[in-house]
Amino acid sequence: MTSIRKPVTAGIGLRLPHIVEVVATRPPVGWLEIHPENFLANPHAMELLIELSEHYPISVHTVGISVGSVDGIDRTHLRRVCALVDRIQPFLVSGHLAWSTYRNEYLNDLLPVPYTSETLRLIETHMKEVQDALGQHYLIENPSSYVGFRASTMSEADFLSELVSRSNCRLLCDISNVVVSAHNMGYDALEYISHLPVDAIDQLHLGGFTAEPDEAFPGTDVLIDTHAAAIAESSWDLYAFAIRRFGSKPTLIEWDNEIPDLATLTDESLKADQIVTKALSTEASCANTR
Numbered sequence: 001m002t003s004i005r006k007p008v009t010a011g012i013g014l015r016l017p018h019i020v021e022v023v024a025t026r027p028p029v030g031w032l033e034i035h036p037e038n039f040l041a042n043p044h045a046m047e048l049l050i051e052l053s054e055h056y057p058i059s060v061h062t063v064g065i066s067v068g069s070v071d072g073i074d075r076t077h078l079r080r081v082c083a084l085v086d087r088i089q090p091f092l093v094s095g096h097l098a099w100s101t102y103r104n105e106y107l108n109d110l111l112p113v114p115y116t117s118e119t120l121r122l123i124e125t126h127m128k129e130v131q132d133a134l135g136q137h138y139l140i141e142n143p144s145s146y147v148g149f150r151a152s153t154m155s156e157a158d159f160l161s162e163l164v165s166r167s168n169c170r171l172l173c174d175i176s177n178v179v180v181s182a183h184n185m186g187y188d189a190l191e192y193i194s195h196l197p198v199d200a201i202d203q204l205h206l207g208g209f210t211a212e213p214d215e216a217f218p219g220t221d222v223l224i225d226t227h228a229a230a231i232a233e234s235s236w237d238l239y240a241f242a243i244r245r246f247g248s249k250p251t252l253i254e255w256d257n258e259i260p261d262l263a264t265l266t267d268e269s270l271k272a273d274q275i276v277t278k279a280l281s282t283e284a285s286c287a288n289t290r
């Protein structure tokens with residue numbers, strides 16, 4: 001598999017409302033992330049993306065490759081993504097631990113899978129198919145969770161670790177998804193981060209979430225992974241903890257709804273870089289005093 005040099009600073013999502021401004025102003029961010037599905041049927045946006053790919057490292061984050069689907073992945077869509085990857089040579093390609101298609105129907109959601117050995121076998125097969133087609137590693141992202149399956153026989157972190165060792169895939173750890181899932185599912189976010197395989201983490205995400213009253217449990221809130229708000233303090237705190245464990249990793253500021261102006265995104269990416277510097281210097285000074 002090819003290995004492409006990765007930036008270690010923060011990047012932002014290249015969303016259609018900003019693309020002309022990004023081309024014109026070239027904001028000071030480490031890299032750009034795209035959803036290929038936004039560009040495949042938009043020739044003008046694709047032209048601008050190809051121009052930007054000469055100036056920024058690009059990360060491709062798929063939302064349409066459904067590795068958790070029981071009836072297989074959409075090979076036509078996979079071929080389209082591979083053609084785009086060949087054109088822009090991204091430093092990473094990633095997707096979700098989820099399913100979103102069934103019998104040629106595309107559902108506008110990333111739906112959960114039970115963590116069982118049967119699911120492992122299914123996703124392992126699909127991951128190998130995707131990585132063989134891409135000719136590079138595929139990163140799988142931990143989901144934001146709202147419900148669990150009684151059928152699950154292992155924790156999410158153990159499931160991801162086993163998937164890494166079976167399929168030789170890599171991991172994208174969405175820090176805010178860990179905050180959301182830990183709150184909603186009632187587990188310890190620090191413990192979750194501590195159980196992920198350090199050597200497999202290639203990218204991090206930080207996104208905003210929204211608290212809503214939980215109708216099932218009156219008086220409590222459920223956190224919804226809306227990507228429609230600034231990054232919460234709890235996510236920044238967990239990010240600093242994760243950086244001390246994983247080291248500096250390319251980190252995406254993920255904001256997909258109620259998208260703010262470009263300067264706000266750039267400021268969030270600079271904040272992420274500052275937190276990395278502080279977390280690693282604190283770690284170094286602690287090591288020196290041990």
Ligand SMILES: [Fe+2]
Nearest residue numbers: 174205207254
């Ligand atoms: Fe994410």
